Amino acid sequence: MRAAYFAHLEALARQHVGLCDARLPEYAHPLFFRAGTSDIANLLQIFRDGEYDFALHATPRRILDLGAYVGYAAVFLARRFTAAQIFCIEPSPSSFRMLLLNTLPYRAISHLNAAVWRQAGRLALAGLHGGDWGNQLAEPADPKAGGIVCHGVADLLRLRGWPSADYIKCDIEGAEAAVFADPAAAWLAEVEALSADLHDHMQPGCAEAIAACFDPAQFETSRRGEFVIYQRRQTTRAADPPAELALIHASAGLSPMRASNVSADIWGCFLFEDRGCQLHPNPPGGPPAQLSFTCLCDGQSRFLTSLAQPGRPAGEVVFRVLIRRLADGAILLDAEARLPAGGQGEWSERTPLLHGPHEIVLQTAMAEGAADNWRAWARWINPRLC
Numbered sequence: 001m002r003a004a005y006f007a008h009l010e011a012l013a014r015q016h017v018g019l020c021d022a023r024l025p026e027y028a029h030p031l032f033f034r035a036g037t038s039d040i041a042n043l044l045q046i047f048r049d050g051e052y053d054f055a056l057h058a059t060p061r062r063i064l065d066l067g068a069y070v071g072y073a074a075v076f077l078a079r080r081f082t083a084a085q086i087f088c089i090e091p092s093p094s095s096f097r098m099l100l101l102n103t104l105p106y107r108a109i110s111h112l113n114a115a116v117w118r119q120a121g122r123l124a125l126a127g128l129h130g131g132d133w134g135n136q137l138a139e140p141a142d143p144k145a146g147g148i149v150c151h152g153v154a155d156l157l158r159l160r161g162w163p164s165a166d167y168i169k170c171d172i173e174g175a176e177a178a179v180f181a182d183p184a185a186a187w188l189a190e191v192e193a194l195s196a197d198l199h200d201h202m203q204p205g206c207a208e209a210i211a212a213c214f215d216p217a218q219f220e221t222s223r224r225g226e227f228v229i230y231q232r233r234q235t236t237r238a239a240d241p242p243a244e245l246a247l248i249h250a251s252a253g254l255s256p257m258r259a260s261n262v263s264a265d266i267w268g269c270f271l272f273e274d275r276g277c278q279l280h281p282n283p284p285g286g287p288p289a290q291l292s293f294t295c296l297c298d299g300q301s302r303f304l305t306s307l308a309q310p311g312r313p314a315g316e317v318v319f320r321v322l323i324r325r326l327a328d329g330a331i332l333l334d335a336e337a338r339l340p341a342g343g344q345g346e347w348s349e350r351t352p353l354l355h356g357p358h359e360i361v362l363q364t365a366m367a368e369g370a371a372d373n374w375r376a377w378a379r380w381i382n383p384r385l386c
Helices: 001-017 039-048 074-080 093-103 154-162 208-214
Strands: 019-022 031-035 062-066 085-089 111-112 119-126 135-138 147-153 168-172 193-197 218-222 227-232 257-260 268-273 276-279 288-308 317-325 331-339 345-364 379-383
Touching: 001 031, 001 039, 031 039, 031 093, 039 074, 062 074, 062 154, 074 085, 074 093, 074 111, 085 154, 093 111, 111 154, 147 154, 208 227, 208 331, 276 288, 276 345, 288 317, 288 331, 331 345, 345 379
Parallel strands: 062 085, 062 168, 085 111, 168 193
Antiparallel strands: 019 031, 119 135, 119 147, 193 227, 218 227, 257 288, 268 276, 276 379, 288 345, 288 379, 317 331, 317 345
C-alpha cells in the first residue's frame, strides 16, 4: 500500500502543477510538495527510499543542514533525533518558502535563507541542474552583481549561537569545494559525522576537498546511495545530558494539557510564542488556576522557567509548581515563587532524578491580602525539565 501511495504521488506530480501534500502515518503533519517540480523526487528519496536512514555512531545534538531544499531531510531527522536542534540553510527563495511550510510544526528546526560558502559575501546563480533542487552558485566577476547572501560555516554557527555542529548534512550542488577548502578550519574540530552528496560533475575537486578535511586515522568512510559519509572513530564529546522536555511547545503531534479552575475568559489562559502561557489567577480566596502536563522523563533533574507579571497595577501573584510521580503518586517537588506587579525573573528548582511518567502542575493564585485579581497577568515562559 505504501509503495502504491508513493507511485500515486509521483504520477500526480508529473501530471499537474500546483501545491499538493502527502500524508504519511508516522508523521503528524502533511508534507507539502510542488507538483511538476523536483520536490517529488526528493520526497521519494527520503521517505520512500530512506536516504538518511543510515546508522550514526553518536546521536547528534546539533545538526547543520547545508542545502536544506524544501525541508524533507530536516523533518526526517527531527523525527529520528527528537532531542536534536536542526539549523537549515537554503539559498533559493522559492524553496525556502516551502521549507518554512514543511518545518513549521517542528520547534527544533530553525532556518536561514542564505547560501554557504568559504566566507561571507554574495553569490550569483551559475546554473540549474535537474530542477529546483539543482541551483549551482558561484562568485560573480563583479562582487556587486551577486544577489544571494552567503556565509561561511563558522559564521552560520555564530549566527545560530552554537559552539559547534556534531552532524553536518551537506547537499550544496558543487559548493563543497569552497566550503571545505580549509582542512584546518576550527569548525571541523568537533564534527562527529558528515554526509555529503558530491558534485564533482558540477565543480571538479569537491570529493578531494572534503576528503582532505577528514583524516582516515580519525574518521571512517562509507557510502549510502549518492552520499559519502564520514564518521569519527572515537567520539570527542562528553556524554549526552538528558533531553530537555518543554511543557509548552508547537512540536509535531499533540500533547495533552489539562486545565482546572481556569477562567473561560480569553485572558484566563492562552499560549503564546510556542513556549509560554498566561495563567490568570482567580479572585482572592478562589481555587488556584492550574495547568497539568504529563511527561515521560528520562533522567531529568531540574525544573526551569521564566516568570513574568507585567500587569500594573496588580496584586502579588503566587506561582507554584508540583511534580508528581504517576507510578505511586509521590510528590517529588512542591515549590512556589512570588512576583509583584511588573516583576519578572528566572526560577530553577532541583528535583530527584525523574524516570518514567510524571505529572507537572503549574498553578497561580493571588497572594494573601490582594484586593482583587485585576490585571494580574501571570505568565510562565518556557517551563521545562532538564
